[in-house]
Amino acid sequence: MPEGHVSHRNAGLWQERLTGHVVREARSRDPRALALGIPGRLEGDAVTGAEARGKHHLMRFASGRVLHTHLRMTGVWRLVPAGRPVRSTGLTLMLRFDHATAVLYSCQGIRLLEPGEPLPPGIRALGPDLLHQATDPAGDTVAALRAIDPGREVGEAVMDQRVVAGIGNVYKSETLFLAGVDPWRPVGSLTDAEAAAIGTIACDLLHRGVAEPGSITTYDPPGRVWGRPRGEKWVYRRAREQCRRCGTPVRSRGQGDDNRTTYWCPTCQT
Numbered sequence: 001m002p003e004g005h006v007s008h009r010n011a012g013l014w015q016e017r018l019t020g021h022v023v024r025e026a027r028s029r030d031p032r033a034l035a036l037g038i039p040g041r042l043e044g045d046a047v048t049g050a051e052a053r054g055k056h057h058l059m060r061f062a063s064g065r066v067l068h069t070h071l072r073m074t075g076v077w078r079l080v081p082a083g084r085p086v087r088s089t090g091l092t093l094m095l096r097f098d099h100a101t102a103v104l105y106s107c108q109g110i111r112l113l114e115p116g117e118p119l120p121p122g123i124r125a126l127g128p129d130l131l132h133q134a135t136d137p138a139g140d141t142v143a144a145l146r147a148i149d150p151g152r153e154v155g156e157a158v159m160d161q162r163v164v165a166g167i168g169n170v171y172k173s174e175t176l177f178l179a180g181v182d183p184w185r186p187v188g189s190l191t192d193a194e195a196a197a198i199g200t201i202a203c204d205l206l207h208r209g210v211a212e213p214g215s216i217t218t219y220d221p222p223g224r225v226w227g228r229p230r231g232e233k234w235v236y237r238r239a240r241e242q243c244r245r246c247g248t249p250v251r252s253r254g255q256g257d258d259n260r261t262t263y264w265c266p267t268c269q270t
């Protein structure tokens with residue numbers, strides 16, 4: 001499921017390939033997008049830029065309108081070269097340009113902001129975006145974790161986009177493993193060095209995710225020197241398998257109000 005690296009990768013692609021291009025045709029099969037008149041309002045408009053804020057996508061148009069999408073658990077954006085077939089099953093929005101078609105599937109979080117309309121509260125409330133170049137991943141993460149209720153569990157807090165933006169369920173488990181931090185500890189028990197390491201490691205993993213399309217890869221098996229990454233991870237979805245560092249069985253349990261599964265090594269993470 002999409003974490004912060006996906007929105008930043010998509011926005012970078014749009015910025016590079018769609019800026020200056022006009023929407024020749026817009027279509028939707030999504031009742032909500034149709035009721036809001038989104039396709040009709042986009043036809044004939046030109047893309048002027050794109051950006052990601054945490055897991056939110058913003059596509060800006062010459063009219064001043066802004067297409068805001070959030071992929072949540074199921075959504076996916078594709079950029080298809082002109083002339084290639086576009087699957088219509090599950091189509092939320094299709095924007096056809098002369099040279100390419102941008103297609104959004106299975107997305108519940110779509111809206112089109114009129115010129116001057118403020119960004120939704122969910123974006124305005126975001127914490128520092130670990131993939132934004134103005135963010136200091138170490139310092140800003142320390143400050144963000146110091147500013148919240150010290151009794152919150154680390155594994156729950158780092159996924160709260162209002163604290164820091166970009167980390168989803170996979171990066172949560174992988175970051176805390178690499179930082180050596182037990183996800184069940186209270187935030188108030190973290191040293192500055194531990195909080196800084198969480199920010200720095202998550203930032204590095206997210207950047208790798210932007211650069212490498214496909215399944216998130218955080219672990220490189222020793223000895224492999226060629227070929228594409230295969231989506232291997234340190235602990236995520238490895239419950240009861242041996243820890244790659246110490247051999248202890250990896251544990252898993254739901255965490256936070258949303259009961260998202262956290263994976264951790266009880267020996268390496270303290």
Ligand SMILES: [Zn+2]
Pocket residue numbers: 243244245246247248265266267268269
């Ligand atoms: Zn271990």
